[in-house]
Amino acid sequence: MAELRPERFLSQRSRSVDASGIRKVFDLAAKLEDPVNFSIGQPDYDVPASVRQATIDAIQSRKNGYTVTQGIAPLLERVRGDLERENGCSPAVLVTSGVSGGILLALMALLDPGDEVVIGDPYFVIYKHAVKLVGGVPVFVDTYPDFRFRVERYEAAVTPRTKLMVLASPSNPTGVVLNADELRQAAELAERHNIILLVDEIYNRLAYDAPCPPALKHAPHRTLLLRGFGKSYGMTGWRMGYAAGPAFLIEEMTKLQQYTFVCAPSIAQYGALAALDADISGHVEEYRRKRDLVAERLGGTFELARPGGGFYFFPRVPARFPNATAFVEEAIRNNVLIIPGSVFSQKDTHFRLSYATTNDKIERGCEILCRIAKG
């Protein structure tokens, strides 16, 4: 019987990508007893009752079959109306299986092998790997130490092969929210070099100092906006998001969705529609206080950029550690789970802390991290 050698069967494409470093931390976490878990990428609050009810109603009224590929009409209409009010333009919209679904469809629709994608470093880890999976080349722009958009750095990364520039606001892993001026400059850069601007706003409802400025309005004809429901409404497992942008691109992504995801989960689309009317201001307030608590507890010991949204901090590891991984290993030995910056970056100098946990754990975890940092 012939031996089944993985190298014989697994594609180069698949083998070019390694398992997420976050998974490795999760594996370690499984062995710890009652750790302070600062590694989680989802809120610790529950889905709003109205959203759960709308989804149960959808199940009970037999809305369990496929939907049309682009998404159910009432959700599309609602999203289009909201975007029009917010941005003063009417983009085409596609309901996607999470923002990850939107990212993959966009990259499949846009990239030929060798096409370059300019990505701010640190970045959400899927961008790098998804670009590679479709044969594209990620080109990273160093945004340290404050993780803001600096047009000259991005411009220097653009080449004739650049098709796309990716921004996330609020960002994972830094929590930085781009201001209107930065978004305008990004749109102008895209215009100057005739490239598409992809803006990932999955955390846009979780903004603590001011509402996130709308990204779509600066160059709506070349901006692809991706938004999701998972983070804001505690429904990450429901796999719901949407893409909004130029009709030619949304049509192409819809065609590809037809042959891949088929449609976003049917019952979750009814839940998502209800989510758009759910009041999460209490959670936003609670997370604002958590953000302030972490800033207060870590600020004196670590160098950090104060995040304006999301639920992450990306502090710098003290210089006495050779790299962030060494610091993270020491933290894990002390029962605190954090993620080394190398998972999100070409550098290994920072760590990601998610404060989507109880205040008690935040207090305990920050105290331990400060103790380790001081040595």
Ligand SMILES: Cc1ncc(COP(=O)(O)O)c(C=O)c1O
């Ligand atoms: C910036 C960013 N974009 C997209 C995603 C993926 O979102 P979804 O769960 O909707 O696929 C995440 C999840 O961590 C994220 O942090």
